[in-house]
Amino acid sequence: MLGLKLPTDPRWVNIVEKNIEEILTDHAFCEQKAASTAISLIVSFPEYTDLVQEMTKLVKEEISHFKMVHDKIIARGWTLGRDRKDEYVNKLLKFFPKGGSRETHLVHRLLYAALIEARSCERFKLLSEELEDQELAKFYRDLMVSEANHYTMFLNFARKYGKREEVDKKWQDLLEFEAEIMKDLGTKETIHG
Numbered sequence: 001m002l003g004l005k006l007p008t009d010p011r012w013v014n015i016v017e018k019n020i021e022e023i024l025t026d027h028a029f030c031e032q033k034a035a036s037t038a039i040s041l042i043v044s045f046p047e048y049t050d051l052v053q054e055m056t057k058l059v060k061e062e063i064s065h066f067k068m069v070h071d072k073i074i075a076r077g078w079t080l081g082r083d084r085k086d087e088y089v090n091k092l093l094k095f096f097p098k099g100g101s102r103e104t105h106l107v108h109r110l111l112y113a114a115l116i117e118a119r120s121c122e123r124f125k126l127l128s129e130e131l132e133d134q135e136l137a138k139f140y141r142d143l144m145v146s147e148a149n150h151y152t153m154f155l156n157f158a159r160k161y162g163k164r165e166e167v168d169k170k171w172q173d174l175l176e177f178e179a180e181i182m183k184d185l186g187t188k189e190t191i192h193g
C-alpha cells in the first residue's frame, strides 16, 4: 500500500487501544506538525507559486484536523498533553545528505513529507479497520482519505520540481530506509511509534 515496503503489524492496534488518550495526544501534534511543515515550505520556497498555493490550503486542512483531534480529547474529558518526541520522523530526516542545490533540498523535503503522509495514512487505515471503538474507527477512516491525497500531492510536486528519474530513485531508496526504521517500531501508542 502506498509503496511502503513494510506493513505495520496489526498488533500495534492492541497497544493503542489500551491508551487512547496517549494516541490522541500524539496524533494532535502530528497534525500540528503537518501544518507547521506546510508553513515552513512556504517560508523556505516562496518562488514556487503553485507549491505556495497548495501549502496555503494544506495549512488550513491540517490545522482543522488538529482541531478535530482536540475536540475528541475534550469530548472524552481529557486535556491536551505535551508534545511527544517523534522518534520515527527524527530518524527518517537523517536520510538525505545535507547541502546540494536549492532544488535538491526542496525535493528532499517533499519526499520526506510524502513518506510521513503515506505512513500516517497506513496507520490510520489500520486503526479504521481494527479499533473496537466504532466512533474512532470512523474518524480514522475519514482522515485516512485526506492523508492519502497529501501523499500523492507531495510526491507529484517532487516529480515536478526535480528530475523524474532521480526523484524516483531517491523515493525508492527512502522507502527502503524507512522499512529498516519500521522494523524496530510498532510497539508504542503513538501514530508513528
Ligand SMILES: [Fe+2]
Pocket (backbone or CB within 6 Å): 031, 034, 061, 062, 065, 146, 147
Ligand atoms: Fe492531517
Ligand SMILES: [Fe+2]
Pocket (backbone or CB within 6 Å): 034, 062, 117, 146, 147, 150
Ligand atoms: Fe496530511
